[in-house]
Amino acid sequence: MDDLSLFVLDIVQNSIAAQAADIGVVIREDSATDTLVLSVIDDGKGMDETTLRNAVDPFFTTKTTRKVGLGLPFLKMAAELADGSFRITSEPGIGTVVEASFHRSHVNTPPLGDMAESIYTICLHQDIKEFRYAHLCDGRHFRFSLGEIRTIMDGVPLTAPQIGAYLKSYITQHITTTRGE
Amino acid sequence: MKSLEDLKKLRDQSLKNMQMRYQVGGTRIQVGMGTCGIAAGARPVLNKFVEEINEHELKNIVITQVGCMGECAFEPIVEIVDQDGTSSIYCKVTERMVNEIVEEHLVNHKRLDRYLLSSVKR
Numbered sequence: 012m013d014d015l016s017l018f019v020l021d022i023v024q025n026s027i028a029a030q031a032a033d034i035g036v037v038i039r040e041d042s043a044t045d046t047l048v049l050s051v052i053d054d055g056k057g058m059d060e061t062t063l064r065n066a067v068d069p070f071f072t073t074k075t076t077r078k079v080g081l082g083l084p085f086l087k088m089a090a091e092l093a094d095g096s097f098r099i100t101s102e103p104g105i106g107t108v109v110e111a112s113f114h115r116s117h118v119n120t121p122p123l124g125d126m127a128e129s130i131y132t133i134c135l136h137q138d139i140k141e142f143r144y145a146h147l148c149d150g151r152h153f154r155f156s157l158g159e160i161r162t163i164m165d166g167v168p169l170t171a172p173q174i175g176a177y178l179k180s181y182i183t184q185h186i187t188t189t190r191g192e
Numbered sequence: 193m194k195s196l197e198d199l200k201k202l203r204d205q206s207l208k209n210m211q212m213r214y215q216v217g218g219t220r221i222q223v224g225m226g227t228c229g230i231a232a233g234a235r236p237v238l239n240k241f242v243e244e245i246n247e248h249e250l251k252n253i254v255i256t257q258v259g260c261m262g263e264c265a266f267e268p269i270v271e272i273v274d275q276d277g278t279s280s281i282y283c284k285v286t287e288r289m290v291n292e293i294v295e296e297h298l299v300n301h302k303r304l305d306r307y308l309l310s311s312v313k314r
Contacts, residue, residue: 012231021230028259082227132225132235135242136257170255172246175239 012085014124015049021082022051022109023133023142029055029107032140034133038123040115040148040190046095047113047120058101066099086111093120123190127182130155134169134178144182146189153185218252219298220273226260232267233286240290241270250298266309272297283309 012018019036026034031053039048058066065071067087072080086109087097094114101107113120130144134157142157160169160178169175223229223238238255245253261269266283270293273279280303282293289307296302305311 017230017235020225020235021227024225024227024230024257024259080227085227128235128239132238132257135238135255170242170246175242 012089012121014121015047016124016126016129018086018089018111018121019049019051019126020129020132022086023129025082025109026051026053026055026107027136027139029053029057030138031055031106032138033143034139034141035143035145037145038126038147040146042115042149045115047115049111049113051109052106053108054106057103057105057107059103063099063101066101067097083109089113089119089121093117095120123186125183126186127179130182131169131175131179133157134160146186148190151189151191153189155182155185218254219275220271221253221255222258222271222273223255224259224261224267224269224271225257226264226267228260228264229267229269232284234268236287237268237270237285237290240287241294244290244294245298248294248299250294253298263309263313266313269309274301281309282307283312 012021015038023034023036033054035050035052037048037050037052039050040046062073067083069081069084083099090097090111090113094117095112097112098110099107126144126146130142133139133142136142139157144153144155146153164174167174169178221241223234223241225234225238238257241255245255258271261271261281263269263283268283268285270282270285271279272282272293280297282289282304285293285307293304293307296304
């Protein structure tokens with residue numbers, strides 16, 4: 012994985028596979044503490060203790076198409092390589108929280124990447140009811156809600172002409188401003 | 193006793209049927225979005241499909257994201273299921289190939305055999 016936006020897309024696919032209807036992604040950046048924290052919160056089916064313990068083991072997967080599961084181990088490795096930490100908590104029937112923190116100025120901290128494209132790609136999933144993205148940085152913030160977008164779209168699919176391009180540039184613009192770039 | 197809850201269920205049911213009928217009648221494009229697919233570049237490939245389909249004003253095409261199909265070394269993998277149920281599995285798909293796949297497969301209805309998983313995988 013080259014950047015954080017790809018990690019977000021990947022971890023959210025886990026939430027979707029866990030039949031989550033409401034998924035939240037929060038990125039919290041803070042210059043004072045020089046940290047970047049990525050959280051993915053879902054209301055999916057959750058994991059029991061054994062599955063949770065195995066979740067970061069690359070040779071464990073609930074998939075039947077292959078014998079390895081690299082998504083969470085990749086994120087854990089990326090965080091640890093950037094002097095950060097990784098945490099996953101889950102409760103069956105309630106949901107899962109994945110949190111990876113990074114030492115922001117560390118040379119190994121991945122760049123943010125094209126977060127707008129990841130958000131748009133996630134929004135194309137018809138099965139999710141709500142997807143929220145929040146980006147906080149030094150007191151500034153940007154909030155995005157798929158539900159709100161769908162209300163505005165009033166039944167018109169997000170794949171309709173020009174919608175994708177507009178949404179992506181809207182998100183990119185707001186994230187850039189939030190990050191003070 | 194009938195309730196609004198039942199009414200909601202009926203409404204959801206008919207919605208679901210509508211969606212299914214739509215999918216059965218149309219062409220389905222399934223992009224592998226597992227860890228392997230994402231790492232190999234499935235995200236820009238999917239976005240390119242959305243753009244190209246709009247550009248060619250193609251109708252009745254549904255793009256869905258699926259998990260790992262078990263052929264991680266050949267990602268990004270895109271499966272096109274035509275109206276008649278014929279499946280074509282394209283592998284190692286790049287943004288440039290999307291142009292060709294849309295023009296040949298979706299517009300001209302000609303399968304691009306050289307990009308198929310069955311041709312590439314020996």
